Amino acid sequence: xxxxxxxxxxxxxxxxxxxxxxxxxxxxxxxxxxxxxxxxxxxxxxxxxxxxxxxxxxxxxxxxxxxxxxxxxxxxxxxxxxxxxxxxxxxxxxxxxxxxxxxxxxxxxxxxxxxxxxxxxxxxxxxxxxxxxxxxxxxxxxxxxxxxxxxxxxxxxxxxxxxxxxxxxxxxxxxxxxxxxxxxxxxxxxxxxxxxxxxxxxxxxxxxxxxxxxxxxxxxxxxxxxxxxxxxxxxxxxxxxxxxxxxxxxxxxxxxxxxxxxxxxxxxxxxxxxxxxxxxxxxxxxxxxxxxxxxxxxxxxxxxxxxxxxxxxxxxxxxxxxxxxxxxxxxxxxxxxxxxxxxxxxxxxxxxxxxxxxxxxxxxxxxxxxxxxxxxxxxxxxxxxxxxxxxxxxxxxxxxxxxxxxxxxxxxxxxxxxxxxxxxxxxxxxxxx
Amino acid sequence: xxxxxxxxxxxxxxxxxxxxxxxxxxxxxxxxxxxxxxxxxxxxxxxxxxxxxxxxxxxxxxxxxxxxxxxxxxxxxxxxxxxxxxxxxxxxxxxxxxxxxxxxxxxxxxxxxxxxxxxxxxxxxxxxxxxxxxxxxxxxxxxxxxxxxxxxxxxxxxxxxxxxxxxxxxxxxxxxxxxxxxxxxxxxxxxxxxxxxxxxxxxxxxxxxxxxxxxxxxxxxxxxxxxxxxxxxxxxxxxxxxxxxxxxxxxxxxxx
Numbered sequence: 001x002x003x004x005x006x007x008x009x010x011x012x013x014x015x016x017x018x019x020x021x022x023x024x025x026x027x028x029x030x031x032x033x034x035x036x037x038x039x040x041x042x043x044x045x046x047x048x049x050x051x052x053x054x055x056x057x058x059x060x061x062x063x064x065x066x067x068x069x070x071x072x073x074x075x076x077x078x079x080x081x082x083x084x085x086x087x088x089x090x091x092x093x094x095x096x097x098x099x100x101x102x103x104x105x106x107x108x109x110x111x112x113x114x115x116x117x118x119x120x121x122x123x124x125x126x127x128x129x130x131x132x133x134x135x136x137x138x139x140x141x142x143x144x145x146x147x148x149x150x151x152x153x154x155x156x157x158x159x160x161x162x163x164x165x166x167x168x169x170x171x172x173x174x175x176x177x178x179x180x181x182x183x184x185x186x187x188x189x190x191x192x193x194x195x196x197x198x199x200x201x202x203x204x205x206x207x208x209x210x211x212x213x214x215x216x217x218x219x220x221x222x223x224x225x226x227x228x229x230x231x232x233x234x235x236x237x238x239x240x241x242x243x244x245x246x247x248x249x250x251x252x253x254x255x256x257x258x259x260x261x262x263x264x265x266x267x268x269x270x271x272x273x274x275x276x277x278x279x280x281x282x283x284x285x286x287x288x289x290x291x292x293x294x295x296x297x298x299x300x301x302x303x304x305x306x307x308x309x310x311x312x313x314x315x316x317x318x319x320x321x322x323x324x325x326x327x328x329x330x331x332x333x334x335x336x337x338x339x340x341x342x343x344x345x346x347x348x349x350x351x352x353x354x355x356x357x358x359x360x361x362x363x364x365x366x367x368x369x370x371x372x373x374x375x376x377x378x379x380x381x382x383x384x385x386x387x388x389x390x391x392x393x394x395x396x397x398x399x400x401x402x403x404x405x406x407x408x409x410x411x412x413x414x415x416x417x418x419x420x421x422x423x424x425x426x427x428x429x430x431x432x433x
Numbered sequence: 434x435x436x437x438x439x440x441x442x443x444x445x446x447x448x449x450x451x452x453x454x455x456x457x458x459x460x461x462x463x464x465x466x467x468x469x470x471x472x473x474x475x476x477x478x479x480x481x482x483x484x485x486x487x488x489x490x491x492x493x494x495x496x497x498x499x500x501x502x503x504x505x506x507x508x509x510x511x512x513x514x515x516x517x518x519x520x521x522x523x524x525x526x527x528x529x530x531x532x533x534x535x536x537x538x539x540x541x542x543x544x545x546x547x548x549x550x551x552x553x554x555x556x557x558x559x560x561x562x563x564x565x566x567x568x569x570x571x572x573x574x575x576x577x578x579x580x581x582x583x584x585x586x587x588x589x590x591x592x593x594x595x596x597x598x599x600x601x602x603x604x605x606x607x608x609x610x611x612x613x614x615x616x617x618x619x620x621x622x623x624x625x626x627x628x629x630x631x632x633x634x635x636x637x638x639x640x641x642x643x644x645x646x647x648x649x650x651x652x653x654x655x656x657x658x659x660x661x662x663x664x665x666x667x668x669x670x671x672x673x674x675x676x677x678x679x680x681x682x683x684x685x686x687x688x689x
Contacts, residue, residue, distance in 0.1 A: 035687055077501050077571070080654070087654045088661070236683050244680045247673030254669055258662025259473060262574060270575035270651075271567075280611070 003030060024235075026213065032231035033238055034219035036410050040114075041217065041238075042245035043107040048205065049246055050100040055198050057093040058142075065145065067191035069184045072147035073272040091261040092253075097139050098264045099253050101287035104132060113353055115341030116218040122333040124211040129329050131204050136288070138197040141190040143285060148269030153282045155182045155190070161295070164316040181275065221413070222341025223406055230410035281370060289367030290360050295322040296371045297383040321383060328390050335390055337398030345404040349397050356389050461609055463578045463585050466641075470648060473663065476656050477649055479511035484628050485646025486510060488639045490520075491626050493569060496561060496617075499547035501570035502650050509653060517543050524548050562603045564616030573644070573651035580644040585609045588640025591619040 003021035005011060014020045024030040064083050066075040079086035108128070111117055117125035144155045159176050163169040178185030216225060225231055232238075256263065264286060268279050284292050298317035303310040312320070328335075343350040359382050366379040407413045469478045486507070489499070504521040512520070521541040526548050529536035541548065549568075551557035558565050576582045586609045594606035594613075604614040621636045628634050649655070 081501060081506075087658065091658075232687055237687065240676070240680045240683045244673065244676040247669060247676045251666060251669045251673060254662065254666050258658055258665065261658070267575050267577050267579075270571040 003028075026209070027239070028235045029233040031213070031216075031234035032225070032228065033217055033234045034225055034230060034410055035232045035237075036219050036221060037217060037238070037241075038220050039241075039245065040106070040110040040220075042242060043103050043110060045242040046103045046245060046249050047100065047107055049249070050096060050103050051198065051201060051205065054093065054096045054100060055202070057089050057096065058195070058198065060089050061093055062195060065191075067145065067187050069147060069187055069273070072145060072187060076146045088257070091257045095253070095256050095261060095264060097142065098285070098287065099249070099256075100135065101139070103249070104135065105287070108132070109357060111218075112356070113343045114218055114220060115222050115336070115338075115343070117333050118336065118341050119333065120215050121211070121218060124208060124214075125333060126330055127204055127208040127211055129326065131201055131208060133326060134197055134201045134204065138194060138201065139285070139287070141194040141197075144187065144190045145194060146269060147187065147273045149271045149273055149277075149279050150266045150269040150282070152182060152273035152275065153279055154284055155186065157282055158284075159186075161315075161319050161322075164313065164319045166316070183275075218341060219410060220342060220344065221407060221410055222344070223410065226409040226411075283368060286364065286368070289365075290363035291322050291325060291367070293363040293367035293379045294325050294383045294386070295319065296367075297321065297376075297379045299371075299376060299380075321387075325383075325386060328387065332390060332394065335394045337395050338401060338403065339398070340403040340406065345406055346397070346401055347404065348401040352389065352393055352397065356386070359385050359389070461611065463581050463609060464589070466581045466584055468580060468648070469645070470655055473659065475659055477509075477645065480630060481642050481645045482510040482649055483512075484630065484632060484639075485642040485644070485649075487628060488621075488626050488643040489569075489646055492620050492639075493643065494547070494550060496550055496557075496566040498549040498551075498566075498568040499570050499650060500549065500568050501546070502653075503544060503546045504541060505543040506653060509649065514543070521545060562616060566617070569647055569650065571651045573648040575651075579651075580648040582609065583647055584640045584644040586615075587620055587643070588637050 003014070003018075003024040005014070005020070010020055021030070061079065064075065064079045064086065066072060076090070079090050081087075083089075111125065111128070140154075140158060144151045159173055159182065162172045162176060165172060174180060176186070177183065178189060216231075219225075266283060266285075283289070295318040298314050298321050300317075301310045301314050302312040302317050338346060338349065340346055343353055363379065363382045363386070366375050366382060369375040371379075468475070469481065470476060504517055507517050507520060508514075521543050524541040524545075524547075525538045526541045526545050527536055528539050531537055550566075551560065554565060573579045573583060578585075586607060590607040590609040591605060592608050594600050598606065598613070600606050601614055604616055605618055606613055607615045621639050623636060624634050626634045626639060632638060652658075
């Protein structure tokens with residue numbers, strides 16, 4: 001449906017710059033969407049909402065925040081106490097990061113379950129992973145800004161990871177710090193980058209949505225749209241569904257902001273950073289814990305057996321494993337050999353998907369525990385399984401598994417069993433258009 | 434839909450559980466305690482806050498600062514302007530330089546922050562056998578357990594060390610302090626404060642009052658937050674209900 005309006009002002013603008021038809025084509029009535037999307041498909045728009053909330057509150061916080069080692073902690077407390085509704089804005093921003101990650105992780109696991117990463121949506125998937133990496137960098141630097149104990153020591157531990165790079169590692173760390181330890185230049189650049197990166201994320205989100213619109217959304221059946229009878233216009237059907245999802249999201253978000261604002265934080269971050277005093281137990285935020293567990297799982301050097309030759313030091317091995325855990329996802333569209341997208345029709349993969357979920361949840365828990373005793377081998381087994389899932393199981397499953405028969409079209413399973421095929425079922429708005 | 438809601442609930446529980454476990458590792462178990470400021474309708478009892486201020490002023494403030502609290506903030510405890518001026522005037526703060534170029538001392542005014550008991554960290558350490566008494570402004574948020582930790586530490590924690598535990602000279606045994614060896618001597622003893630409102634100043638009473646006061650000091654907007662939360666969440670529930678109704682209506686012509 002071409003965009004049409006009687007409003008003269010909109011027509012005037014539209015003629016000179018067709019922005020209204022662009023919007024209509026992107027998220028309006030001109031965007032055909034599979035009609036069978038379930039509520040797991042709400043998390044894409046929720047991620048967008050979370051990004052907007054973070055940018056809006058972040059800009060407001062930046063107006064009151066001072067990125068200096070002597071004043072950062074103090075300026076945050078000033079926001080909490082003296083700035084009008086500063087406590088509200090900061091608690092939204094602080095917990096918004098956690099909610100952003102919850103939403104994005106669910107969005108990613110939805111993609112894994114329904115095979116949304118498969119051809120022809122590989123680039124869409126990879127752009128999403130780029131967003132994830134940018135989010136992690138942004139969240140990490142944002143956590144440093146309040147300049148609490150966990151901010152400082154988290155920054156020290158994570159930046160020190162780069163020293164594992166052979167030969168040039170130490171120089172890179174000095175370069176990252178802008179000095180010889182995490183200090184004022186580090187805080188300054190982290191603030192600058194923390195303000196910059198969300199807008200880079202926004203740019204990649206535009207690419208992500210662009211790539212999405214090339215073939216449209218995947219759907220729970222994982223089969224292609226066969227024609228207009230399989231689709232409904234994005235507006236009003238999915239806009240209103242997304243609004244409802246946003247309402248539910250905001251309720252959960254409000255419960256945490258108003259009643260559990262520090263639940264997901266660490267108490268040590270209410271102690272001002274002290275370079276002379278290491279906290280007994282340095283833990284990153286919960287959304288980094290699975291990766292932290294993988295980092296710490298490599299407790300051994302990798303070398304040539306019986307010769308004592310060390311090829312990869314344990315520390316470097318840990319860093320490679322941690323970054324590898326995300327980089328491997330870039331290869332997933334090619335590691336997965338099954339032609340069937342949705343796990344609904346993949347009797348074996350369905351189970352392995354849930355084992356992977358359990359594995360990641362377990363890694364999250366292991367990451368929160370001190371790296372000693374039973375947690376070391378458990379972390380190693382979970383890390384090994386994570387890589388086995390993607391490197392061995394995904395290629396094998398596609399060959400061994402016998403997928404269930406796929407429905408002929410998206411409309412078929414809907415129409416079957418829903419009584420006589422009435423006008424309501426056939427006269428879809430997309431068809432009328 | 435029902436299945437999705439269920440899965441979402443499971444995901445939320447897992448996420449929160451993981452966050453919880455992040456802190457649970459290797460901590461001393463605190464006996465639970467109920468607080469007036471717990472829960473959705475939680476609020477501060479002004480009488481308890483005023484008693485807590487008295488304990489803080491007479492006992493804690495000899496060694497501990499309260500740097501993020503200004504005297505003007507005490508209005509939240511139920512004091513009027515004149516009372517706050519009087520409380521502030523009991524303290525001397527450094528000001529200056531004056532037109533002679535010299536620093537001078539003057540009585541504090543409501544806009545001053547609570548003065549630190551020591552001039553600097555070194556002065557604090559030398560006066561306390563090498564230990565640094567931490568600032569208490571954020572103490573109720575900076576320790577696992579928060580006010581319950583503070584209550585147990587100063588109210589219940591100072592006990593005879595178990596047999597075989599040698600207490601380092603200059604340290605005290607405390608059941609709830611990580612590592613058990615604390616540099617702070619037991620701060621509270623019966624009657625160390627004479628409450629203005631006539632409440633009997635037992636050690637648990639004083640510990641409870643000062644913990645309440647420190648929770649307020651750490652989170653002065655706690656009541657405003659909880660009151661706003663009720664309104665926001667009720668509004669969102671109604672809005673979301675309406676959105677659901679609209680969604681059903683819009684989708685009524687789609688077989689799905």
